[in-house]
Amino acid sequence: MSxxxxxxxxxxxxxxxxxxxxxWSNGVAMKVKVNGKTEDxxxxxxxxxxxxxxxxxxxxxxxxVALNREVVxxxxxxxxxxxxxxxxxxxxxVQGG
Numbered sequence: 001m002s003x004x005x006x007x008x009x010x011x012x013x014x015x016x017x018x019x020x021x022x023x024w025s026n027g028v029a030m031k032v033k034v035n036g037k038t039e040d041x042x043x044x045x046x047x048x049x050x051x052x053x054x055x056x057x058x059x060x061x062x063x064x065v066a067l068n069r070e071v072v073x074x075x076x077x078x079x080x081x082x083x084x085x086x087x088x089x090x091x092x093x094v095q096g097g
Contacts, residue, residue, distance in 0.1 A: 030084040048077040062093035
């Protein structure tokens with residue numbers, strides 16, 4: 001598939017993160033669920049890299065990540081690989097009133 005054709009598939013919220021999410025990549029893409037939505041991402045991403053690709057700052061307080069229904073401690077995000085068919089839940093605490 002050519003780059004131009006593949007770029008049409010990039011969801012609007014992922015514009016600018018195409019390479020990290022596997023678009024236009026020569027590598028293998030895989031399907032995962034992020035907050036209940038199926039996403040195509042590049043193979044071999046860590047949770048930390050996935051958060052960056054989703055335009056989230058992994059060092060920001062108030063973010064929690066569960067991988068296949070198990071909370072992953074923040075200190076393990078850089079070493080925890082996302083595998084094919086994984087289910088990832090990203091939770092952000094927000095303050096307001």
